[in-house]
Amino acid sequence: MxxxxxxxxxxxxxxxxxxxxxxxxxxxxxxxxxxxxxxQNRFDKPLALAVTALILFAIANTFPVLTFGMEGRVETNTLASGVVTFWQEGFPFLAFMVAVTSIIAPLLLIAAHIYVLLPIWRGTSWPGMKRVWRVLAVVRPWSMLDVFLIGLLVALTKLTDFAQVIAGPAFFAICCLIPTVLLMNVTLDTRAVWRRIAPxxxxxxxxxxxxxxxxxxxxxxxxxxxxxxxxxxxxxxxxxxxxxxxxxRCGDVVHQRKARSLSRAWALLLAAVILYVPANVFPIMQVTYLGRSEADTILSGVAALTAAGEWPIAIVVFTASILVPIVKIVLLGWVYLATYLGLAGPLRERTLIYRVTELVGRWSMVDVFMVSILAALVKLGNIASVHPGFGAVAFCGVVILTMLSAMAFDPRLIWDRAELKALKSRSDTGFERNQVEKQGTPS
Ligand SMILES: [Zn+2]
Ligand SMILES: [Zn+2]
Incomplete structure (x- = not known):
């Protein structure tokens, strides 16, 4: 035992x-x-799932995702088309972020699993297994193919009203890839992997x-x-x-608490708040349809979906693009402030809020993926075309900054500082002064 x-x-x-x-x-x-x-000490099942995921990923990157037909012209897109379009239209930051989140990080995630699980399953060892498994922890939050799929469904809903759209083999490969990766994560015990890799x-x-x-x-x-x-x-x-x-075991430098955690988390959150204004004021895309040009902001996109009667998709976009960023910024701000002040009260709930905001933040990338798919597909000049707008850059910035802010924050400070504050207030009344001195101030 x-x-x-x-x-x-x-x-x-x-x-x-x-x-x-x-x-x-x-x-x-x-x-x-x-x-x-x-x-769970079995590695065959997650390994088989990782190999399946790699095959599905290859299909997803080779074949068309969607085929778009209008006025006798046909346009197809692959996973990489959005990246190329963003780059050609002068949005290198968006091109980089879409490349990382929909191609590079998912590929690294799957490849790292195979590289580490295959030798463990065969009872051998390959060089650099520790380093690969360590890199995986950094890569994991940036792999967003599941969010990409939702962006794909939103784009599909927007297009089917005025054009013929057919889902290609890559679309179905992505649909199968998401449950495969999910199942791989569920069946794999990362602690058991560390124990096998360790001397x-x-x-x-x-x-x-x-x-x-x-x-x-x-x-x-x-x-x-x-x-x-x-x-x-x-x-x-x-x-x-x-x-x-x-x-x-893993060779990383271990810190008592993340360095300057609270000030870094605050700075990143404030930057996100500032960017949130242009993200909502500027259009995320410019849509041209039969000679008429229109700028779409995040809010007008939701309004258009509602007007078209696409309620389920409108609710998804509203939740991911408007509700989640605002709620995340407000809740993180409150957790940071309560931590800074060392407030007592529901510390368990505060930790839960932090964990949930850390998990859901990535889902706001839906709109960025949707713009990347539409801009890559709809390229018929004056008949129908979609071009990305500056709002999408600012919005992508908000999502990334709030994610980085949550990662910078060390939730152990919630407990440290509340305990310290309680001890200090008791020592002010003359008790336990030596205990406060012994503990020091966590930063
Ligand atoms: Zn370690
Ligand atoms: Zn705990």
Whole structure:
């Protein structure tokens, strides 16, 4: 039975890892975040799914996604067409972001899984497996083919009203690719992968290592025991007194807390707020239809879908493009402010809000993908054409900046600072002054 120590990545609370029934998830007793799922030591299923995903990805990139026919002219697009169109129309930032999120990151994600799982399954080892698995953690949030599919469906709805549109083989490949990647993630236990990659002589800290400590394990955070949790592979390590602490398993430098987390998160969020204005004022695309030209902003796009009676798609676009960015900015701002002030209160709920905003932010890319698909397909000059607008650049900037802001923030500060504030207010009345001095100020 495993008795290894594990620290919650959202609140730093220390737990002793236990064997749990298959299909269940162990959650942090303090903040409620998921800690680990039941150990799955099978690698054949996720490997087979990764190989299937690679084949589907190849089809998705080789064949046309949509074929657009109007006035006797036919236009087809592939996954890369949006990138090329953005580049040709003078929008290199959008070209880069669409390339990263719909092609480069998904490919790296699938390839990394095959590169690491194949040797594990065969019982051998390939060079650089650790580095590949480490890079995967950085790449994962930027792989957005699922969001791309929603953008594709929105574009399809907009086009079917005035032209003939046929879904190509790549469209169906993308439709199959999303559940395949999802299933691959569900069937794979990343902790088990780290244990297989790690040197067999590696010793994990367990409950016995804390026997010497005067502090009981329950109710204690890793920081108070001089322990750090690796942000990449979640291994608990002893903090080095002199110099940086290196994780013996993945090789990354381990920090007690993310450096200047709160100020970086604030700066990125404020930049997103500023960009939110041009994102809504400027058109995200210029649509020409039978000689008439019209500028579409995010809001007018939703209004047009509503007027056309496309309620389900209108609700999706409204939620992804208007509701999610505003709610995300407001909620993150509130979490940062409450953390800065060290407010007590519902810390569990605050952590949950942070986790949810971190998860849903990427879905706002729907509109950017939709513009990339329409601009690549509708190129019939005065009869019908779509050109990207500056609003799309600003909007893409808002999505990226809010994602980076949430990544910069260290949720453990929510708990650190609330606890520190409580201790300080108690010490003001004369008690526990020495405890405050002992803890220091987390930044
Ligand atoms: Zn926790
Ligand atoms: Zn590590």
């Amino acid at each position: 495993s008795r290894r120590l594990i620290a919650c990545e959202h609140c730093d609370y220390l737990h002793v890892e236990e064997d749990i029934p298959a299909g269940s998830v162990a959650c942090c007793v303090r903040c409620g975040s998921p800690l680990y799922s039941a150990e 067999s002589s590696l010793r994990y800290l367990d409950q016995d290592d804390l026997r010497e400590s005067t502090m009981p394990i329950s109710g204690a955070v890793a920081r108070k025991h001089g322990l750090l949790s690796c942000h990449t592979c979640a291994m608990v390590v002893i903090e080095q007194e002199n110099g940086p602490t290196k994780c013996p």
